[in-house]
Amino acid sequence: MGCSIAGIIDEKGNRFSGEKIICAIKKMYLRANGLGGGFAGYGIYPENSDDFCFHIIYNDEKSRENTESYLKHDFEIVKEEPIPTRTVKAIVNRPLLFRYFLRVKDEIKKQFYEMTEEDIVMRSVMKINGAQAGAFVISSGKNMGIFKGVGYAADIGKFYKLEEYSGYCWIAHDRFPTNTPGWWGGAHPFGLLNFSIVHNGEISSYGINKRYLEEFGYRLTLHTDSEAILYLFDLLLRKHKLPMSLAHKVLCPPLWSEIEKMPEDERKFYETLRIIYGSALINGPSAIIVSDGKMMFGFTDRLKLRPLVAARNGSKFYLASEECAIQEICPLKKGDVFFPKVGEPAIGKLRNTEQTRNKGTRNGHGKFRFSSV
């Protein structure tokens, strides 16, 4: 896939309009072909910030009815409404678009006492999306939402009236699909719970990543490799409690030859990590931006076969496929821009969640120490 990706996070948590990210992604329109675009915004539903917000696309009313009755079984629906849209000439064949603010019912929590609320949400999402009954959950996190569809990203943004939302973190994607035909659910970002991801690339390891995830209960229904990355993050971060930086080392591990040169404890750690998570390694050209609402994390594949630039200006941290996208929305000084190296992620973090501002984004290693028992 071709595609452009972009992301902005305000590390102080200041919210800003979705217009900026539309401008950024629009600048790179040559990287897209109008077969899909989308956005994820964090901090956009402050009034319902404790409820799970499902954005669902429906083929028809019947599937909406079925799905809503299913939702009602597991959840208390705090609020439901159509997602506001405006008419945009280029956007055609729109499905039904609804959002729901949900709380897991107590009896369901009791019934699935071994599961967390997130697990229950994930199970529901998998069930709806796996049923292939004309309904598709495109986002399911808290205080966040994904807006996507078939068309250029800029048009999609306009369609969803994103300028009316304000959030502290936005990621966006404009698509040039090659592997899967354009449909609304197949556009980026992909989301599960609070995770959202945009991806420029093609995962040649998808086959095994998919089978690996299936062992842990994920259903990959979109026939798109990017979905696998999202779930891998969910598995590693949420279920296996790995920090983002280590999850990155699972997806893009150092070469064995590099591991061998590490000091004993570090070597042992990475060796173990790679041996256990071999099936989670993602291979193939990729530039990825992932967010969980607390940080925005950008990285490329082990050979850096797809572009990614980063910039920092004031409290804002930017990621994009091309520098022009960032320049478009923020006048950058020399030294603001940097190019993440192979194996080194670029990270922007909400400062109130992690006390110290992480300056070490340029060198992914270094800031960790390893020991063994």
Place this chain on the structure above:
Amino acid sequence: MKSSGKIVIIGSSVAAISAIETIREKNKNLPITVITKDRDLFYSRPLISYTNFTDEQRYYRDKNFFRKNNVDLIFGEATIVKNNSVVLENKKNVKFSELLIAVGGKPITLDIKGIDGKNVFTLTTKDDADNIKKFCKNKKHAVVIGCGMIGIKAAEFLKGLGLNVSIVELMDKPFASVLDEKSGKIIADKIKKHAKLILNNSVSDIKENQCILKNGEKIPSDIVICAIGVVPNLDIAKKSQIKTNRGIVVDEFMRTSRKNVYAAGDCTEALDILSGKKIPIPIWPVAYRQGAVAGSNIAGIAKEYAGGFVRNSVDVFGLPLITLGLSNDKSGEEIVFSDEKSKVYKKAIVKDGKIIGAIFVGDIARAGIFTGMIKDGIDVSNFKNEIFSENFGYIYVPKEFRSKEVTPIEI
């Protein structure tokens, strides 16, 4: 023991040559002087009997051997060693720091009537051969006294010159000291096809045209070659108060009783590993080895002579013959292979598990393995019955005794 001065070698025998080669291998510059009676340098003595050879072919080494090796030559006879000098016939003194006596042997002469006659010769030098050649013109009959190594070569030489040859031998078979009865008979039969062989007899009177034997028989002879053998040439050693026995007495470094004086070759008596005694072993390889040992020690690199044993290879009118060690010993176990039809006879004598002597007649292939086994004292008890089998070879030599030349440490 490092030599700083001048090395003098008396004689230009194989021992001398091998000493020079050894010294030069180790030191290019040490001055070496050779004092020799031989005007013709340097022919191989065993080749003097080959009538069809050119002089060139008889050279043992390159014609310019001495010049190339930076060796000074003095033609003349050394008479005595005095102090640190060799005194020549012409009274000239040649100073040395180390001296090697390599004067070889001299023919045994017999006390027979007429032995001083003009028609009586010995055959040990090229001069002898040349003289005989000259004398033989228009002559018809020859008598060779002695049927050993030199006797056979003399007979072949005379045959080559077109004479009828009679060989008179005191003992009952040719090569009497080294052959047993059977091999003696095969060799005698072979000789008889080319010459008249008179055994158990001796010449008592040499006339101009005939010899009278002990039993009174008269055989025609225009020329007589006395080929009984050689004994160590002890002339100079004795005069110079160097200790002698049957040969010049030397230690394992080839040193004589006199300081800085060495001796090597047929003039010495050296360790016989089979008897453990020191005896003269007047054979070529021993002379060569002794010369090399002496040369090495003279050049300052200590080397010991490990001893040798009697062995010889001779071609008797086309029939190859090799004898090794105590080939006529009767005290050991005899292992024999004999094929009358093809005139092949092989015998080995095994004593205390070791081969002490062997005879090969007709088929001498790989006889050297036996030489090696005798030298190394290899116990053959386990395979002694196979030593003359068709497959016998070096493979029978137990691995632990095999030479390093064969089995390198790691392949």
Place this chain on the structure above:
Amino acid sequence: MESSASVLCKSSVSVQCIRKANMKKSLLFPDFTVTRDPDKCIQCEVCVRQCAFDAHSFDKEANKIETDNSKCVSCLRCATMCPTGAITVSEHQQNIKKNKNWTEKQLKELYKQSETGGILLTGMGTDKDYKIIWDHILLDAAQVTNPSIDPLREPMELRTYLGAKPDRIEFRVQSSEFRGQNKKLRTTNYELQTKLPPQLKLETPILFSAMSYGAISLNTMRALARAADECGIFYNTGEGGLPKELYKYGKNTIVQVASGRFGVDSDYLDVAAAVEIKVGQGAKPGIGGHLPGEKVTEEISQTRMIPTGTDALSPAPHHDIYSIEDLSQLIYSIKEATGYKKPLSVKVAAVHNIAAIASGIVRAGADIVAIDGLRGGTGAAPTRIRDNVGIPIELAISAVDSRLREEGIRNRASIIAAGGFRNSADVVKAIALGADAVYIGTAALVAMGCHLCQKCYTGKCNWGIATQDPYLVKRLNPEIAARRLVNLIKAWSHEIKEIMGGMGINAVESLRGNRLRLRGFDLHENELKILDIKPAGESM
């Protein structure tokens, strides 16, 4: 060399045997015709000396070399060694009336059996004309949207770890702050809590499969051990014990514990890198082994720990394993004996219920499941068993890998696939289907000189491989053979890298179980279903 019962071997199948069996006239005719070009033959007798089956002889009186076609097994030793290339061996042309049902091979087997009354014996893997599924699986490559990778320019990782893996990593995080020059710095310390179960580290996902001392010569074992050492992989002792001389290759050795328990003692288990319980073998599932007493030489008796000259009988089952819980007991006995320091493998033949069996093995505590398919080789097996029992390894890998994933226990054991791997493409396909690594046996033997004459059970291997004859074992110089093996492993590894690079994959982890990079061509729907691959032409 190991056959199923002593009565078999004595009455097995050579013309000479048949003569001995008091048949006046054998109805058999030769399998091969040896042709000698008289213009090229120099009568050097190299062929005479090289043929252990005595097919060539020199007639001194006639001053002529003669050949007895009936003795030729087409091992091609003579043709290879002939310095003038004067010898060719071809199929014997006999005009047996063409019959698709009653083929020449069938007829010959009937003649043999009617003349000997014995079970037919054979060696190596089945030569029966079964469909080779590998040849109906096609590999993917990257084009345009995804750059292929040049293995000569970019790193390409084949390293493979075999053994049980935990589902997730466990570690403790400790953050500490300290003062830097101007500001506070924070470091995070990860303390690894996971204790990884023992692993076999392979530099390339290939191992040499089990071949026992007795079935193969010591020189052959030496070559396998040296090559494994040099390639950073493993060889397998089979069930014949481990000669003391090879202990130095222990870190590259997988030792087998089979039903006969030959050569098993604490030193044997201690010296190895891993232990494999052999339950079955692809060439003869359900059948034991038999090494006739005459082949139990001094050295073999030492290694197998049985008296010289006694028959070495491997029972068909392990008599202490009549059920899965018995296997578990043996697995844990061995783990106890080796201090839980070595991975424990269980080797089974791919039979109909292989997925469930493999699952049981994993749950019984094995760290590795080795599965030997229909085409697995052998030193000796009854022909009927070899040619008719078991299922193809392709289907077995897929069934087992799928099953273990369904049960969520795929991480708990590695899968080694075995049985007729012919080239690196087969290996890539096996890994993409879900195997962690493959065992190669026949390919390794061929690399060393085997010409697949299938006469291993006679003990007269002219290539010095499947023999103990002191005249024949020398023919295999382990130095040369090891070099050839190393070349083979290198060549295959290069090819695997090339194929992976073409797919845009630079680590074998991303190939393993990646069935999406495979397509079936000319495969039945059911086969596609079991292989879990799409038909060629269908995209992602």
Place this chain on the structure above:
Amino acid sequence: MKKIYFNEEYCMACRLCEIACLVAHSKSKKIIKAYKEEFPSLTPRLIIEQKGPLSFAIQCRHCKDAPCVEACVTGAMKRGKKTGAVSHDREKCVGCWMCIMSCPFGVILMDTKEKKVATKCDLCEDVREPACVDACPNEALVYKEVKGSEKK
């Protein structure tokens, strides 16, 4: 110096070395031609020994203190100062067989076809690798320098 060594562990007595030696010392140097046209007059310069399953091919060891050189009365047998190889000059040789008597390996042979002379391995002089070594299919013959083997 580089010498030919055998490794009896891997010699299988196929005799290809012997054939190669013979061809290398033939006139035509072509195997079929040499055998068909020159055969009876060809003498290999090496010997293959067999004792049960044990076998090896042995040829002149080119000893440092070579007994054959010591014993040669004609000077035909010489040790090259530079090469260290023991060479044999057919022209000088008179066939006295002193060398045959002396060689402890028994690797000097008689060549009586034309003239009675001794014959032995010449290391195939100008060739990079001796023919026998080249022909050995099992590396039971190797041509190499072995340190510390210069003693007899």
